[in-house]
Amino acid sequence: MFVVDDVAQAAIAPIYTAADVMADPQFQALGSIVSLPDDELGQVRMQNVLFRLSETPGKIRSTGAPLGAHTDEVLKRYGVTEEQFDELRRKGVIR
Numbered sequence: 001m002f003v004v005d006d007v008a009q010a011a012i013a014p015i016y017t018a019a020d021v022m023a024d025p026q027f028q029a030l031g032s033i034v035s036l037p038d039d040e041l042g043q044v045r046m047q048n049v050l051f052r053l054s055e056t057p058g059k060i061r062s063t064g065a066p067l068g069a070h071t072d073e074v075l076k077r078y079g080v081t082e083e084q085f086d087e088l089r090r091k092g093v094i095r
Contacts, residue, residue, distance in 0.1 A: 038063040068095035 016024070022045060027033055034048045041063070049058040071094050072085065080088075088094045 034060055036060060036063050040066060071095065 014020075021027055022033055031052070032048050033045055035043050035045045038044045044063045046060065046063070048060060052058060075085070075094075085094070
């Protein structure tokens with residue numbers, strides 16, 4: 001809701017918090033907020049893809065991988081050895 005303020009001569013609108021955005025009926029009607037299942041958190045509400053075009057609408061497929069899901073793969077790519085992995089895990093640097 002934008003209003004032109006006669007005194008300030010400016011378009012003004014409320015400043016929303018994240019909670020305001022999640023509760024706003026217009027954002028919900030536009031499909032701007034989606035709810036996705038997450039193995040650790042349950043249902044997670046989040047912002048949808050910003051620009052959903054008619055022929056290529058796009059969509060959010062997941063909430064993201066769990067912490068550490070790709071650590072081994074990435075570090076192996078950079079030459080980290082099994083001994084180094086063990087040491088990093090022992091020190092609590094990686095899971």
